[in-house]
Amino acid sequence: SQKIEQNSEALNIQEGKTATLTCNYTNYSPAYLQWYRQDPGRGPVFLLLIRENEKEKRKERLKVTFDTTLKQSLFHITASQPADSATYLCGRSNTGKLIFGQGTTLQVKP
Amino acid sequence: GAGVSQSPRYKVAKRGQDVALRCDPISGHVSLFWYQQALGQGPEFLTYFQNEAQLDKSGLPSDRFFAERPEGSVSTLKIQRTQQEDSAVYLCASSLVPGPDPYSNQPQHFGDGTRLSIL
Numbered sequence: 001s002q003k004i005e006q007n008s009e010a011l012n013i014q015e016g017k018t019a020t021l022t023c024n025y026t027n028y029s030p031a032y033l034q035w036y037r038q039d040p041g042r043g044p045v046f047l048l049l050i051r052e053n054e055k056e057k058r059k060e061r062l063k064v065t066f067d068t069t070l071k072q073s074l075f076h077i078t079a080s081q082p083a084d085s086a087t088y089l090c091g092r093s094n095t096g097k098l099i100f101g102q103g104t105t106l107q108v109k110p
Numbered sequence: 111g112a113g114v115s116q117s118p119r120y121k122v123a124k125r126g127q128d129v130a131l132r133c134d135p136i137s138g139h140v141s142l143f144w145y146q147q148a149l150g151q152g153p154e155f156l157t158y159f160q161n162e163a164q165l166d167k168s169g170l171p172s173d174r175f176f177a178e179r180p181e182g183s184v185s186t187l188k189i190q191r192t193q194q195e196d197s198a199v200y201l202c203a204s205s206l207v208p209g210p211d212p213y214s215n216q217p218q219h220f221g222d223g224t225r226l227s228i229l
Contacts, residue, residue: 004152006152031215032215034215034217034218036220041222042222042223043114043201043203043220043221043222043223044153044201044218044220045220046217046218046219049215049217089152089153091152093215095166096141096143096158096166096205096215097143097155097158097166097169098143098145098153098155098218099155100152100153100154101152102150102151102152103151103152
């Protein structure tokens with residue numbers, strides 16, 4: 001089956017450091033991956049989309065990479081802030097619907 | 111409003127009752143999706159509409175789950191004879207129609223969900 005896997009353990013980092021979250025996929029090569037942020041009690045909010053023929057995408061302090069050889073996407077938040085604390089979801093879609101990983105919770109400590 | 115609106119925000123029902131969850135998508139968004147999210151997990155796809163047509167219902171867990179979007183805007187997810195395992199957050203999302211490029215896609219805009227608890 002087509003799977004998206006994210007590290008289920010929470011990631012704790014110090015304010016100002018770079019947070020790196022991992023998304024691995026198996027059994028297929030998605031055309032693109034999407035990253036979302038989800039706060040407690042809220043719906044996911046779209047952050048970035050990267051296509052398989054793109055190595056890297058940036059938006060302000062966010063950067064996403066896509067390595068089809070490793071079957072992996074990395075999501076970086078530079079100069080992290082306590083307000084970045086949330087759960088981050090990776091999702092793949094070839095036909096519109098999204099298949100998500102379980103999400104990784106990031107905690108940025110002041 | 112400007113975003114996706116879902117109601118009710120919370121719903122408590124007794125096992126065996128029927129429930130109906132409503133989604134108001136962003137105006138002009140042709141695609142509408144329903145997802146189910148268990149605690150500590152990512153959202154899982156249930157069903158997809160393009161306008162009023164239900165193009166994919168492969169994620170609906172049983173025939174107790176039924177979704178409709180009769181006029182291509184508001185959608186309702188109905189669960190009949192609810193069971194305890196139906197307890198979850200039900201998320202609705204909408205997006206613009208994907209373009210003709212098979213690799214194109216649009217981000218999805220989610221509502222804040224309905225938290226369903228079955229006693």
